[in-house]
Amino acid sequence: xxxxxxxxxxxxxxxxxxxxxxxxxxWKFVRIEQFVESAWFRVFILAVIVANTLFIALEASSKMAKxxxxxxxxxTGGTTSVQWDAWVTVIDNVFFAIYLSELGVRIIAHEGSxxxxxxxxxxxxxLLVVWLAIVEKVIVAATAPTISD
Numbered sequence: 001x002x003x004x005x006x007x008x009x010x011x012x013x014x015x016x017x018x019x020x021x022x023x024x025x026x027w028k029f030v031r032i033e034q035f036v037e038s039a040w041f042r043v044f045i046l047a048v049i050v051a052n053t054l055f056i057a058l059e060a061s062s063k064m065a066k067x068x069x070x071x072x073x074x075x076t077g078g079t080t081s082v083q084w085d086a087w088v089t090v091i092d093n094v095f096f097a098i099y100l101s102e103l104g105v106r107i108i109a110h111e112g113s114x115x116x117x118x119x120x121x122x123x124x125x126x127l128l129v130v131w132l133a134i135v136e137k138v139i140v141a142a143t144a145p146t147i148s149d
Contacts, residue, residue, distance in 0.1 A: 022112030033109040052095045
């Protein structure tokens with residue numbers, strides 16, 4: 001048992017050393033950190049999240065209506081293809097660009113405390129959400145029909 005306790009103590013010591021090293025500010029981007037922590041920036045990002053939520057709801061409603069219309073048309077012997085409006089993709093990409101930029105600025109501003117600071121759970125969640133959006137965009141691009149199709 002004494003050996004196991006030494007291993008556990010070593011692991012905790014290494015973890016503490018990594019955390020301490022990561023929390024040291026090296027770049028000292030004070031102005032960027034002040035900007036990211038400002039009330040204006042937080043309100044702007046909150047407004048973007050609310051607007052994006054409303055956009056997703058409208059987009060889902062529109063897609064559902066178009067799918068039902070397409071189904072009804074095919075059911076009565078007609079032919080149709082469901083095409084999504086290009087503006088939906090543009091607006092979706094604008095929201096994605098804002099989220100990606102916000103994440104990048106916060107990583108630069110907070111440095112190692114982004115992953116090891118007090119808000120590390122929310123930061124990891126944001127990182128996961130943006131990463132999944134990137135994966136989605138790659139999959140959509142890889143499976144999209146080409147001009148020759």
